[in-house]
Amino acid sequence: MSALSQTHALAHLVETDATWRLLRADNAPVIAALLSEHLGGEDRRLPTDELHERIDHDLDALRAHGLILPLSGQGYCAEWRKAGFLTRRPAEEARGETFELAPGALGAIRFLEQLAAPRQTVTESRLASIGVQLGQLAIETDPDATRRLEQLHAQRDRIDGQIERIHAGDLDTLDAARALERVRDILAQAEEIPSDFARVRAEFETLNRDLRARIVESDDTQRTVLDEVFRGVDLIGESDEGRSFAGFSALVLDPAVGSAFDDDIARVLARDFAGDLSPAQRRYLRRFIGTLKEHSGEIHEVITAFARGLRRYVQSQDYQRDRVLRGLLRTALAAGVETSTKSKPYQPTALQLELSAVALSSVGAIRLHDPADLDASAPITEHVAGTADLEALRALARATEIDFAELVDNVNDVLSQVEQCTVREVLERHPASQGVASVVGLLTLAANQGTTADGIETVRWQGADELARAADIPIYRFTGRLL
Numbered sequence: 070m071s072a073l074s075q076t077h078a079l080a081h082l083v084e085t086d087a088t089w090r091l092l093r094a095d096n097a098p099v100i101a102a103l104l105s106e107h108l109g110g111e112d113r114r115l116p117t118d119e120l121h122e123r124i125d126h127d128l129d130a131l132r133a134h135g136l137i138l139p140l141s142g143q144g145y146c147a148e149w150r151k152a153g154f155l156t157r158r159p160a161e162e163a164r165g166e167t168f169e170l171a172p173g174a175l176g177a178i179r180f181l182e183q184l185a186a187p188r189q190t191v192t193e194s195r196l197a198s199i200g201v202q203l204g205q206l207a208i209e210t211d212p213d214a215t216r217r218l219e220q221l222h223a224q225r226d227r228i229d230g231q232i233e234r235i236h237a238g239d240l241d242t243l244d245a246a247r248a249l250e251r252v253r254d255i256l257a258q259a260e261e262i263p264s265d266f267a268r269v270r271a272e273f274e275t276l277n278r279d280l281r282a283r284i285v286e287s288d289d290t291q292r293t294v295l296d297e298v299f300r301g302v303d304l305i306g307e308s309d310e311g312r313s314f315a316g317f318s319a320l321v322l323d324p325a326v327g328s329a330f331d332d333d334i335a336r337v338l339a340r341d342f343a344g345d346l347s348p349a350q351r352r353y354l355r356r357f358i359g360t361l362k363e364h365s366g367e368i369h370e371v372i373t374a375f376a377r378g379l380r381r382y383v384q385s386q387d388y389q390r391d392r393v394l395r396g397l398l399r400t401a402l403a404a405g406v407e408t409s410t411k412s413k414p415y416q417p418t419a420l421q422l423e424l425s426a427v428a429l430s431s432v433g434a435i436r437l438h439d440p441a442d443l444d445a446s447a448p449i450t451e452h453v454a455g456t457a458d459l460e461a462l463r464a465l466a467r468a469t470e471i472d473f474a475e476l477v478d479n480v481n482d483v484l485s486q487v488e489q490c491t492v493r494e495v496l497e498r499h500p501a502s503q504g505v506a507s508v509v510g511l512l513t514l515a516a517n518q519g520t521t522a523d524g525i526e527t528v529r530w531q532g533a534d535e536l537a538r539a540a541d542i543p544i545y546r547f548t549g550r551l552l
Contacts, residue, residue, distance in 0.1 A: 087153035087173025092180070094152075099136065103127055103145075104154065104170060105178045114169040116160060117433070121146060149174075159433070166433040172271050245342040252337060256350055270371055277375040281382065285391045327358050334358075344521050471510040472503060477551045480514065489548045493526045501530035508540070515545030522546050 083089055094100055107115065107123050115123075124142030132138055140148070146168060149155045154174040160167050170178070208224075211217045234240075334354050337343060343351065382388055479499035483490045492511045501507035508528055522544040529539045 087171055088176040088180070090152055091154055091174055091177040096138070097181075099131065099138065100149065100154065101178050101181050104149070104174055105182075108155075108168065108170045109175075109178055114167045117146070117157070117166050117168055120168050164433070166431065245345075248340065248342045249345055252343070252346065256353065269368055273368070273371055273375060277379065280379055281388075284383065284388045285395055327362075330358050341521075348516070467503060471506050471513075473510055473514070475502065476507060476510045476514060480511070480547050480551050484547060484550055489546050491522075491526060491544055491546055492542065493528045495547070496528050496530065504530055504532050505538070508542075512542065512545070514551060515547065518549075518551055519545045519547045 083093070091097060091100060103124055106127070107120060121142040124145060128138050128142060128145075138145075146155060150157055150168075153171055155168050156171045157166050157168055159165075208217060208220050211220070334357065338346075338351055338354065480490070480495055483495050483498055487494075492508070492515055495511060496508070503510075508530055524544045525541045526544050527539055527541055529537065532538050
C-alpha cells in the first residue's frame with residue numbers, strides 16, 4: 070500500500086471509526102473514565118435510567134474539581150450513542166432499554182488502559198506460547214506423513230525424557246517471577262475476550278442487515294437469497310461468521326474442557342506466586358469460563374433471533390412491501406434530480422402537508438394504563454410515629470452489618486503484643502462477638518491486608534443459638550497494623 074492510499078484509508082477511519090473518534094474527542098479522558106467505570110467492569114449492560122443516574126453522580130464530582138461539563142447524564146449518553154460509543158438495546162428481562170459499550174468504545178478504552186499501565190510485550194511466556202502454537206500448526210498442516218511422524222516421535226521422546234527426569238527426582242518448576250509473568254500474560258489475553266464478543270455481535274448485526282438489504286434490492290433474476298431462505302437454509306448460522314462462532318461455542322460448552330479449565334485455574338491460584346495478583350484479577354480468572362458461557366449464550370440467542378426474523382420476513386412477504394417503498398423512493402429521488410435543474414429547492418409551492426400531531430419518542434417510554442393501579446379498596450393502615458431508640462438502632466446495625474472497626478481494633482491489639490498473628494489467634498484473644506459474621510470479617514481483612522501461608526487452621530466461635538461451632542480455613546497472617 071502506497072503512502073497516498075494509506076493516507077486516504079486512515080482519513081476515512083478518522084471519520085467513520087468509533088475507536089478513533091473517542092480517542093480524538095475533546096473530553097476523551099472523561100468519556101473513557103465514565104464508560105470504563107460503569108460498563109467496562111463486571112456490569113457490561115445497565116438499564117438506561119440507572120446509567121443516567123450514575124453518570125449524573127460522577128458529573129457532579131467532576132464539576133466540583135473544575136471540569137466544564139454542561140450536559141446531564143442523559144444528554145451525554147445520547148451524544149455517546151450517536152457517536153457510536155454506546156449501543157442501546159431493548160431490555161430482555163424487564164420493560165425498557167439498556168446501554169452497553171460498542172466495540173469501538175471497548176477498543177479505545179483498552180488502548181488507553183495499556184497506555185496508562187503498559188504491559189511488557191516482549192516476554193518469555195509470549196514467545197513460548199507463539200512457539201508452541203507455531204510448532205503445532207506446522208505438524209497438523211504437514212502433508213508429508215514421514216516428516217510428520219518424525220516430528221511426533223520427537224515430541225514423544227521429549228515427553229518421555231521429562232517423565233524419566235521426574236521419576237529420578239529432578240522436578241524443575243518455574244520460579245515465582247516467571248510464573249507471575251505468564252499468568253499476567255494470560256490475563257492480558259483473557260481481558261480481550263469482551264471486546265471480541267462485542268465485535269462478533271456487531272458482525273452478526275451487520276450480516277443480518279446486509280441479507281435483508283440483498284432481499285429488498287434483488288429482482289426476480291437475482292433470487293439466490295430468497296430461494297435459500299424458502300428452502301429453510303439458515304443463512305446466519307451457515308455464514309463464515311456463524312461457522313466460526315459455532316466452533317468456538319462448542320469448545321466453550323464442552324463439559325470436559327470447562328472442568329479441566331476450572332481445575333487448572335484452581336491449581337494456579339493455589340500457588341504462592343498467585344498471591345501477588347490483585348483480588349480483581351483472581352476473581353476474573355475464577356469466573357472466566359462462566360463469563361465465556363454467558364456471552365456465548367447471548368450470541369446464540371442473537372443468531373437464533375436473526376435467523377427466525379429473516380425467515381419470517383421472507384415467508385410473510387413483508388419484503389414485497391419494502392420493495393415497493395424502495396421503488397417509490399427511487400422514483401421520487403430521480404424526479405427530484407431532474408426537477409433540480411429547473412426549480413430551486415427553496416422555491417415556494419402551493420402544496421400543503423399536514424404533519425402528524427403524535428410526538429415521536431422511544432418505545433421504552435410508553436407505559437400502558439393499568440386500572441388496578443387506582444384500586445383503593447385495601448384498608449388504610451395507620452402507623453404512629455415513635456421515638457427512635459439509639460441502642461436499638463445500634464443493635465440493628467450490628468445484626469445486619471459486620472463491625473469492621475471492632476475487628477480492626479482486635480487485630481491491632483493482638484499485633485501490639487506479638488509480631489504477627491493468624492485469624493485463629495485473634496479469635497482466641499477476642500471471641501467473635503457477631504458469631505460467624507466476625508469470622509467472615511476477619512477473613513476479608515486477612516485476604517485484603519494480610520498474607521497467605523501454607524496449611525489449614527481451625528477457628529471456633531459461638532453462634533446466636535449459644536451453640537459452639539468450628540470451621541477449617543486457610544491460614545492467613547496479619548504482619549502489620551491494619552488501617
